[in-house]
Every structure is written in structure tokens, then in C-alpha cells.
Amino acid sequence: MALANRNLGVVVAELAAVIVANKAWLSELDGRIGDGDHGANMAKGFVRAADRGAGQDPTLGAALAVLSDVLMGEIGGSMGPLYGVMFDDMAHALEGVDVIDITAVDTMLKAALAGVQAMGNARVGDKTMIDTLAPAVAAFETHRDKGLAEALARMVAAAETGRDSTIGLVARLGRASRLGERSRGMLDAGAVSCCLILTALAQSLTKRLS
Amino acid sequence: MMQRFLNDPDDVVDETVSGFVKAHGAQVRLHPGNPRVVVSVDAPSAGRVGVVTGGGSGHEPAFLGYVGRGVVDAVAVGEIFSSPTANSFADAIRAADGGAGVAVLFGNYAGDTMNVKLATRMVAKEGIAVATVIANDDVSSAPPEERDGRRGVAGEILMWKIGGAKAATGASLPEVQAAAQKAIDACRSVGVGLAPCTLPAVGQPNFTIAPGTMEVGIGHHGEPGMRIEPLRPANDIADDMLRIVMAEHDLPPGASVAVLLSGLGATPVNELYVLYDRIESGLADRGLRVHRALVGNYFTSLDMVGVTLTVMALDAELTGLLDMDCTAPAFGGW
Numbered sequence: 003m004a005l006a007n008r009n010l011g012v013v014v015a016e017l018a019a020v021i022v023a024n025k026a027w028l029s030e031l032d033g034r035i036g037d038g039d040h041g042a043n044m045a046k047g048f049v050r051a052a053d054r055g056a057g058q059d060p061t062l063g064a065a066l067a068v069l070s071d072v073l074m075g076e077i078g079g080s081m082g083p084l085y086g087v088m089f090d091d092m093a094h095a096l097e098g099v100d101v102i103d104i105t106a107v108d109t110m111l112k113a114a115l116a117g118v119q120a121m122g123n124a125r126v127g128d129k130t131m132i133d134t135l136a137p138a139v140a141a142f143e144t145h146r147d148k149g150l151a152e153a154l155a156r157m158v159a160a161a162e163t164g165r166d167s168t169i170g171l172v173a174r175l176g177r178a179s180r181l182g183e184r185s186r187g188m189l190d191a192g193a194v195s196c197c198l199i200l201t202a203l204a205q206s207l208t209k210r211l212s
Numbered sequence: 213m214m215q216r217f218l219n220d221p222d223d224v225v226d227e228t229v230s231g232f233v234k235a236h237g238a239q240v241r242l243h244p245g246n247p248r249v250v251v252s253v254d255a256p257s258a259g260r261v262g263v264v265t266g267g268g269s270g271h272e273p274a275f276l277g278y279v280g281r282g283v284v285d286a287v288a289v290g291e292i293f294s295s296p297t298a299n300s301f302a303d304a305i306r307a308a309d310g311g312a313g314v315a316v317l318f319g320n321y322a323g324d325t326m327n328v329k330l331a332t333r334m335v336a337k338e339g340i341a342v343a344t345v346i347a348n349d350d351v352s353s354a355p356p357e358e359r360d361g362r363r364g365v366a367g368e369i370l371m372w373k374i375g376g377a378k379a380a381t382g383a384s385l386p387e388v389q390a391a392a393q394k395a396i397d398a399c400r401s402v403g404v405g406l407a408p409c410t411l412p413a414v415g416q417p418n419f420t421i422a423p424g425t426m427e428v429g430i431g432h433h434g435e436p437g438m439r440i441e442p443l444r445p446a447n448d449i450a451d452d453m454l455r456i457v458m459a460e461h462d463l464p465p466g467a468s469v470a471v472l473l474s475g476l477g478a479t480p481v482n483e484l485y486v487l488y489d490r491i492e493s494g495l496a497d498r499g500l501r502v503h504r505a506l507v508g509n510y511f512t513s514l515d516m517v518g519v520t521l522t523v524m525a526l527d528a529e530l531t532g533l534l535d536m537d538c539t540a541p542a543f544g545g546w
Contacts, residue, residue: 033414033418038411038413038414038418039291039294039413074297074298074299074330075297075298075299076297076299077297078290078291078294078295078296078297078298078300078323078327079290079291079294079295079323080295080322080323080326082295082297082298082323082327083298083323083326083327083329083330084326086298086330087330121326121329122322122326175322176322177322177433181436182436184436
């Protein structure tokens with residue numbers, strides 16, 4: 003199972019649609035323990051990237067590179083550089099790839115995790131997007147012998163479990179860490195947006211598999 | 213309905229920068245290609261190290277008020293309480309670069325650290341050397357053994373002043389970096405909050421301080437302090453703040469200090485002087501001499517009622533650099 007690495011700007015458009023649909027929820031979650039701008043900032047960046055890629059015929063890497071440029075250059079805060087680096091490193095991992103197969107996705111996901119970890123220094127348990135991303139990438143690796151569609155499905159399940167694990171955690175990094183114990187009992191907005199992105203990415207790739 | 217001077221809350225940062233540049237056109241200009249970068253009319257200066265800072269808005273006159281001759285060459289401006297973009301930091305660095313490299317002097321916050329890291333990577337490709345110093349003067353944000361995790365607060369102003377002065381002497385990039393690092397290492401700060409602040413786009417405070425209480429050790433965005441206790445007379449609060457910062461200074465009698473007492477946005481200025489009256493006496497009781505005092509709204513937090521106290525230990529080098537001439541909107545002058 004694989005798909006040709008061309009005309010995939012639509013993947014970023016589908017990611018943007020999911021972020022826009024969840025904009026209010028993300029902002030509400032962020033408002034409980036952060037400053038409430040996560041949904042608006044993410045939506046602004048993803049929509050701009052989708053608009054800029056429209057009408058072109060990019061590879062997945064090229065489409066993700068546009069998304070990265072917008073997030074890093076125009077969004078700021080903490081999520082701009084974190085997601086910016088994540089998509090940039092994913093784009094680099096896909097350089098020279100003609101067919102997106104299980105090896106390409108595996109390489110791309112590992113690059114995503116390494117990029118976010120290098121930029122943000124978060125570890126599993128800190129109540130951040132890493133609590134979603136790290137177990138998701140590990141699950142894909144574990145199940146890669148089951149084929150791309152199944153490995154992506156396992157990745158999504160692990161991402162959801164990771165996202166929900168943040169409810170019981172006390173934030174140790176970022177703005178929410180200033181609340182200490184008061185941050186426990188609520189989802190982390192970054193863990194939620196990361197789960198939305200991984201889920202949308204998996205759906206987008208899976209339905210184009212042949 | 214908020215009792216505030218606003219149009220569309222989403223436009224407040226653009227309008228702030230626009231008004232600032234109009235008011236202080238003799239000292240600053242807007243970056244021609246980036247509306248979130250403010251540059252000194254004296255920058256870049258060929259052969260001189262550039263000095264850059266940046267941070268979220270809502271702290272005015274920080275950060276942009278410290279752009280001027282002998283202080284900061286360019287600032288990157290972020291959304292309210294949110295880091296500027298990497299692009300804005302990179303444009304500020306380019307605007308400040310006179311060929312001798314740029315010192316980026318900023319506060320210890322996750323977003324700022326990441327965006328400066330990215331900006332440094334961007335300009336490195338263009339051959340611009342960057343050195344950074346990360347301010348961590350807020351003693352209540354982490355214990356002494358975790359000093360690297362402490363936030364930067366008003367001590368940043370003294371770091372910028374020292375770094376800018378060192379650059380003005382024609383010092384090299386490593387020398388400017390070392391002087392700025394020495395400056396922030398000599399600073400200890402603490403904040404006390406009496407009432408919270410409200411982000412314009414949110415419309416209500418995102419934390420509370422109960423009437424009749426105060427939060428000792430509060431951060432520049434309302435980060436929780438070390439303790440919440442009943443509000444006490446100003447002299448008791450002044451004594452407590454001085455005790456907290458002096459506990460981490462080991463100064464012999466006769467030593468000189470600089471003192472920065474900044475309101476957090478909605479503290480009556482006369483009350484800053486009420487506090488300073490007691491603080492100066494407390495320093496004198498310890499045998500210390502105040503070489504320079506700054507009392508006013510130097511680094512605010514929107515409309516928070518509160519204050520930060522910064523005490524900087526001085527030696528001959530820091531004293532000389534602190535006394536060097538400079539002009540910046542936030543330092544006044546005629």
C-alpha cells in the first residue's frame with residue numbers, strides 16, 4: 003500500500019479544515035489554563051498555508067514546507083516554532099521520495115518527533131503535544147509490519163490515548179506550568195491539536211492509498 | 213463592558229506600535245518591511261555590535277520604549293503576552309547588524325527562546341553572528357539551584373542598558389554578551405500583585421487576586437507567586453520585597469546598588485514612591501548606597517495593580533556602563 007507523492011496540497015487543506023472546525027474548542031481548552039489564543043492562531047496559520055498552496059500541484063513535502071513557513075514566520079508564540087519545525091522536518095524527511103509508503107511515513111513521523119523535541123525540550127508527562135506525538139510515533143513503528151493503513155490506525159488510537167493522558171497531568175512547561183496543580187484535570191490544548199493533526203493526516207493519506 | 217481605551221481588540225498591537233512610532237519619531241522608526249519591528253534611528257552603526265530584544269506586547273514601555281541611542285537598536289514586537297515571530301526577531305537582528313554581530317538580550321520564556329533560536333538559524337545563513345543572553349532575574353519563579361528556569365522580568369531593562377552601553381564603547385560581540393550576562397547575573401527581582409490584569413481580546417481577568425489579599429512573587433503575566441497573604445501596609449510590603457531580593461545578594465556594607473521599582477500598569481505612581489521611601493531606608497540600614505534609582509512604570513503588565521523591585525549589585529565596570537549617556541523613549545529626557 004502506498005500513494006504517489008504528487009498533487010498532495012489537498013492534505014494540508016484537509017488539515018486546515020479540521021483545525022478550523024475545532025478552532026473554538028481549542029481556544030476554550032487553552033483559555034482554561036493558557037491565554038485562549040491557540041485555536042485562533044492555529045486556524046490563522048493553517049488557513050493561510052492552505053490558501054497559498056491552492057491551485058498548485060505540490061508534493062506532500064512541498065505542501066508541508068509552505069505550512070511550516072507560515073507557522074514559523076507569521077504566527078509566533080510557542081506553537082508557531084513548535085509546529086513550524088515539526089512540519090519543516092517532516093518535509094525534509096520526504097525529500098526525493100516519489101512514493102509515500104510505510105518507510106517514508108515512518109521516517110517522516112520520526113522526524114516530526116525529533117524536531118519538536120529538539121525545539122521544545124518537552125518529555126512525555128510534561129502535559130504538552132509530546133504526550134500525543136511520542137506514543138503515536140512509537141505505535142506506528144510497532145505496527146509497521148501490519149501495513150500502512152493499519153499502522154496509521156494504530157497511530158491514531160495511540161494519539162488519542164496520549165491526548166487523554168494529559169487530563170491527569172500537571173503542566174511542567176509553557177504558560178500552563180505557572181498554574182501548577184491548578185492545571186490538573188484539563189486537557190492540554192497542544193496535545194489536542196496534535197491529535198487532530200495526526201488523525202487528519204492519517205485519514206487524508208489512508209483514503210488515497212491504492 | 214471593559215472600561216478601557218480600545219477599538220477592535222485584535223488591532224491593539226498594530227495601533228500601539230503605530231502610535232509609538234509617531235510619538236517618538238526623533239528616536240525610532242518602523243521597519244520598512246515588517247510592521248512588528250521598531251528600529252533606532254541610529255541603527256545600524258557600521259562596525260558596532262547591534263543590540264536586539266523583543267517580547268510580547270502589554271508590557272509597555274517595554275520592549276519598544278528601550279530602543280534608542282546607547283541602549284537597544286531594534287525590537288521585535290509580539291501579540292499581547294505572546295512571543296514575536298521568528299521572522300520578526302530575524303528582521304530586528306538584520307536591522308541592528310552593523311557588521312560586528314548582534315547581541316539578542318531577552319527574557320526566559322518558552323516562546324521567546326524558541327523564536328530567537330529559529331531567528332538565529334535564519335540569519336546565520338546570511339553570515340550574521342548572533343550571541344544571546346537570557347534574563348532570569350525573577351527570584352520567586354524557581355529556587356536558586358534552578359536559576360536557569362527562572363523568568364526574566366524588569367532586570368531585563370538594566371541588562372539592555374549595560375549591553376547597549378558596552379556596544380557603544382566599540383566592544384566586540386563576546387564582550388557585549390559578557391557584559392549583558394554580568395548585568396543580569398547582578399540583578400534580583402521580585403513582584404507583588406494586588407489585582408489581576410485583563411487581556412483586551414479576552415475581556416475578563418484570567419486569574420484572580422481576592423480583595424484584601426496580595427500575591428507575593430507574582431510574574432509579569434500573572435504567574436502564581438510563592439504565597440498569597442492578607443494585604444499589609446506599604447512599609448511591610450517594601451520590607452518583605454527587599455528581604456526577598458537581598459537574601460540572594462551577598463553585599464558588604466559600603467557597596468553600591470542600582471534600584472528599579474516598576475509599577476505593573478495600574479499602580480498609582482505616588483504609591484511607588486511610598487514604597488521606594490521605605491526601600492531606600494532599608495538599603496541604607498544595610499549599609500548600602502543607591503547609586504541610581506529608577507521609579508515609575510518601566511515594565512508593566514497591562515492593567516495589573518502591583519509592583520516589581522529589582523536590585524542590581526554594582527562594581528566599577530557596571531557603574532561606568534550604567535552611567536553612560538543614552539536616549540530612549542522609556543528613559544524620558546527632553
